[in-house]
Structures are given as C-alpha cells and as structure tokens.
Amino acid sequence: MFDILVKGGTLPDGRVADIGIEKDRIKAIGQLDAEAGEVIDAAGDLVAPPFVDPHFHLDATLSYGQPRINASGTLLEGIGLWSELKEVMTEEQMVERALTYCDWAASMGLLAIRSHVDTCDDTLKGARAMLEVREQVKDYIDLQLVAFPQDGLYRDPTARENTLRALDMGVDVVGGIPHFERTMADGAASVRELCEIAAARGLRVDMHCDETDDPMSRHIETLAYETQRLGLSGRVNGSHLTSMHSMDNYYVSKLLPLIAEAGVSAVPNPLINIMIQGRHDTFPKRRGMTRVKEMQAHGITVGWGQDCVLDPWYPLGTADMLDVAFMGLHIAQMSSPEEMARCFRMVTEDNAQIMGLENYGLHEGADASLVVLDAATPTEALRLRAARICVIAKGRVIARTPRMDAQLSLPGRPASTHRRHRT
Numbered sequence: 001m002f003d004i005l006v007k008g009g010t011l012p013d014g015r016v017a018d019i020g021i022e023k024d025r026i027k028a029i030g031q032l033d034a035e036a037g038e039v040i041d042a043a044g045d046l047v048a049p050p051f052v053d054p055h056f057h058l059d060a061t062l063s064y065g066q067p068r069i070n071a072s073g074t075l076l077e078g079i080g081l082w083s084e085l086k087e088v089m090t091e092e093q094m095v096e097r098a099l100t101y102c103d104w105a106a107s108m109g110l111l112a113i114r115s116h117v118d119t120c121d122d123t124l125k126g127a128r129a130m131l132e133v134r135e136q137v138k139d140y141i142d143l144q145l146v147a148f149p150q151d152g153l154y155r156d157p158t159a160r161e162n163t164l165r166a167l168d169m170g171v172d173v174v175g176g177i178p179h180f181e182r183t184m185a186d187g188a189a190s191v192r193e194l195c196e197i198a199a200a201r202g203l204r205v206d207m208h209c210d211e212t213d214d215p216m217s218r219h220i221e222t223l224a225y226e227t228q229r230l231g232l233s234g235r236v237n238g239s240h241l242t243s244m245h246s247m248d249n250y251y252v253s254k255l256l257p258l259i260a261e262a263g264v265s266a267v268p269n270p271l272i273n274i275m276i277q278g279r280h281d282t283f284p285k286r287r288g289m290t291r292v293k294e295m296q297a298h299g300i301t302v303g304w305g306q307d308c309v310l311d312p313w314y315p316l317g318t319a320d321m322l323d324v325a326f327m328g329l330h331i332a333q334m335s336s337p338e339e340m341a342r343c344f345r346m347v348t349e350d351n352a353q354i355m356g357l358e359n360y361g362l363h364e365g366a367d368a369s370l371v372v373l374d375a376a377t378p379t380e381a382l383r384l385r386a387a388r389i390c391v392i393a394k395g396r397v398i399a400r401t402p403r404m405d406a407q408l409s410l411p412g413r414p415a416s417t418h419r420r421h422r423t
Helices: 075-088 091-107 125-137 159-169 184-201 219-229 249-262 270-276 292-297 321-331 337-346 349-355 378-384
Strands: 002-010 016-022 025-030 036-041 046-048 051-056 110-118 142-148 173-176 204-209 236-240 264-267 370-373 388-393 396-400
Touching: 002 370, 046 378, 051 321, 051 349, 091 110, 091 125, 091 388, 091 396, 110 125, 110 204, 110 349, 125 142, 125 159, 142 159, 159 173, 159 184, 173 184, 184 204, 184 219, 204 219, 219 236, 219 249, 219 264, 249 264, 249 292, 264 349, 270 321, 321 337, 321 378, 337 349, 337 378
Parallel strands: 002 036, 051 110, 110 142, 142 173, 173 204, 204 236, 236 264
Antiparallel strands: 002 016, 002 046, 016 025, 046 370, 370 388, 388 396
C-alpha cells in the first residue's frame, strides 16, 4: 500500500505511468495495481518533477515601491535603490516577505530556489533572515543561499569580511559581481579570490557575471579559467552573461569552448535581462540576453532564472517558472518542437543539475516531489502556463489549483472551454 498513488499521468518523456509514493520517496513507477491512502487521478495530465529556480533575490522580493520607484528602470538605479531600502528594511520584514514568496512558490510547484543574499551590510540582517527562512521552509522547499557582495567585493570596504562571516554562518554558495568593481582588473581579481575561497571551503560558486551591455566585460573568461585552475568543474555557474549578446563573434567562438571545457553552467534571466538591458540604446535596441542556443550547442548546461519579483529591479512576477521559460523561449527564438521541450527541461532538470540537487526527478528512490499540470505535454504547459492541479513536496500534498476551464454562454457552442488542444 502506498501513501499516495498518482494514477495515469503523462511523464515529460511521453510515457504514461502511475507513481507510487511511500513517505518522502518515490517507491515505484509503472502500471501499479495497489491501494493507497490517497489516489490522485492524473489521467491525461502532465506529471513533472518540481520547478527549480537557480537565480533569485529573496531578501529583496515583494518590496516594490519602497522607498521609491526605479524611475529609469536600469540595473544601476536598482542597485542604488536597494542600498537605500536595505538600510530601513527590518530583518522581520525580510522574513515575512520571503515566506510570502515561498507560499507563492509552493503553490506553483517551485520547490527549489537558489537565492543571492546581499553581504554588503555589516549587520548581515539579510543573511540571518534568509537562514531563518531556509529553516522554516525546509520541509517543502530546498533553499540554497549565495553569499553575494552586491556592492563589490573590493568596492565595498567591508564586503570581503562580511562575505566570509556569512559563509561561516551557514550560507551555502560563494557569489560575486565582478563587473560592478571599479576596474576590470579588480573584477578579475575578485573572481580569482572568490573562487579560491570556494575551493578552500568545498563550496559551489554562482556569480553575477557581465550583467552589462559592455562587450568588453569579459569576466566569464576569468571565471572559466579559475574553475579549471582550482578543479571546480561542475560546481560553478555564471549568471546573466548579458555582455555576450554584444560581443564580437570571433571572440565568442573562442569563449564558448573555454566555458564548456571548464564545466561552467549559465543562467540567463530572460524577464529581467530583456527589461533592464539596452536601456542606453536608441534604435536598434539590443535584447541583452546571452547566447543560449549557441552555448547549448557546445554542451554547456543552461537554465532559466526568475531573478526578481516585485522589487527594486522588476515591477512584476508571480513565482511561475513557466512564465520565465515562456519569455526565454521567445527571446532566444527557441521555437522548434525540440527547443520548446528543452525550455521546459531548463526550468526543471537542467536547473536541478546547476544547483546540484540530489534525489531530484521522477525515478524510483527520488524525493517524492512532483507537479501535476493542467496540460498534456511540456510544450502545452508552456503555451498555457498551465495550472498546477496538484503539488506534492517530499511526500505531502501541499497545494491544489482548479483547472483552467472557463464557462461559456454562447449559442450553439460548448458550455466550457479550457484551451487545451490536441493535434
């Protein structure tokens, strides 16, 4: 007897199968004839592993409009605005807003998040707040925290000391922002030192890297080199990489093999990148998102990140990774059937690989975390931004949402429509 039996769901690879859950593990997958404490009828519905967001800012989320609006919409004004906000925001407010966002995430089947935490604050209230949130949500969300010197490891006089303190407190990942240092040389030096800190502590690295329209911002090159030098392959991620959109093609032809050889992954953030980049352009305006398909063609693992929701940098957002993938699909022009399916994997399996999640996925012995979607296929889930009919986290049903049916009053037409479509 299973605790939960998900019946007749369609897996992302097209197989139709039942999933039997015991406690917090998937016990069996196949055609299962067994009793269960709860049976979830997923016949015709897509059953997927949970959504994963490898790039977010939980300490700033849901603070939009305080103490003012980002009038220019630029990255730099957003950073300045955040500096004002973190001075007046309390630790308790950070915890409450982050927990509210985690409620949204849970309802959307987003059960793993990597959040950057600003360490340019001598009180480290953001780090303390996010460690408290991590503890409170651990039974349903896997939350990784990145020690992120937002104002620059060298540019801020106490950033290095505070970043080390945050890591000592239990923050999981080493972060950085080399393009925000005063000089290119300082940026490269910050990458080197931060990677050395991660290597010495056995930690992963995730850097905001080259989030600019400047084609000469090439810190991803240094990040890849240091990854190889220090033996960090598979443990390092470069986030944003928007300068690559403006780089010379010949240089990129040398850069991509280096990133691939180093085993460095990449996380563009399409909602934010398309909103923030190109602000200094007239026309034509640059899209500002990195070269996703080109990196994937070189075997580089690329995921999609949410980055921001209702904060100093972005005035929208709903914790829906299908929204993120939907935008990324359009900007990167990933419109073939294979590419659209890949976009779904980018917010599930690929992102899980980037975060190094253990026991993730739909297989026997995996964590019993999954999502039943009001769609038949991954591509249809993207098209519809499908409702999460049921969310299971570590063996427990934590959220249910009604189907997306609309009731109609049209002569001679059906009484309802749900926009699902089979070809």
